[in-house]
Amino acid sequence: MVRGKTEVRRIENAASRQVTFSKRRNGLLKKAYELSVLCDAEVALIVFSSRGKLWEFSSSSRKLLGETLGTCSAAELHELGNQLEESLRQIRKRKQCILAEQIAELREKEKSLLKENKLLHEKFKGGNMLHLNAAEVQSMEVNTQLMIGRPGTL
Structure with missing residues (x-):
């Protein structure tokens, strides 16, 4: 089964947005790990959620996160x-x-x-319309084309 191309834009529904963030964040962390192992590359990844929560990945050196700088x-x-x-x-x-x-x-x-x-x-x-009073507005008829009964019986 082939999926269609997804339009990249902000997801309006908060629950869907959170689910997508979680799935894509985990996928991104996995890809960063795979890149570091397969290509022997140093990879550092920092992800901040919309609420400011931090997720990080570092392949071999945690220096980018401020750790082990003494050496x-x-x-x-x-x-x-x-x-x-x-x-x-x-x-x-x-x-x-x-x-x-x-x-x-x-x-x-x-x-x-x-x-x-x-x-x-x-x-x-x-x-x-601005000059009508409340009584005049209430007495106005509105044609809604609604029918009672089965269609086509007129």
């Missing part, structure tokens, strides 16, 4: 610091892109809602 030389510490700074720069750059995209989407949604609001306002104003 490092000054050059190793300097290189580690540079790696962390570069990682933070990339993370911040990606975060800015995501936030800019979300802001643009919200501005478009705002424009659309303002336009819709204006049209509705003009519609009600043009139809003198």
Whole structure:
């Protein structure tokens, strides 16, 4: 059975989002482990949940997590610091892109809602709906095309 391509976007349902996070996080940790074993690569993975909970994986060196730094030389510490700074720069750059995209989407949604609001306002104003009192509104007939009985018996 072939699965269709999944559209990558935020999952709105909180329960589904949590289940997906758990499954994908576990899969990501497994892939990081496999990459470190199969390719003899040093892999460090840090995952923060939306609530700030931390999951981490490190293949052979836990230096990226701040542990066992006492045995490092000054050059190793300097290189580690540079790696962390570069990682933070990339993370911040990606975060800015995501936030800019979300802001643009919200501005478009705002424009659309303002336009819709204006049209509705003009519609009600043009139809003198704003000048009707409560009794007049209640006495208005509404054609719903609802029928009682079997269809097609008219």
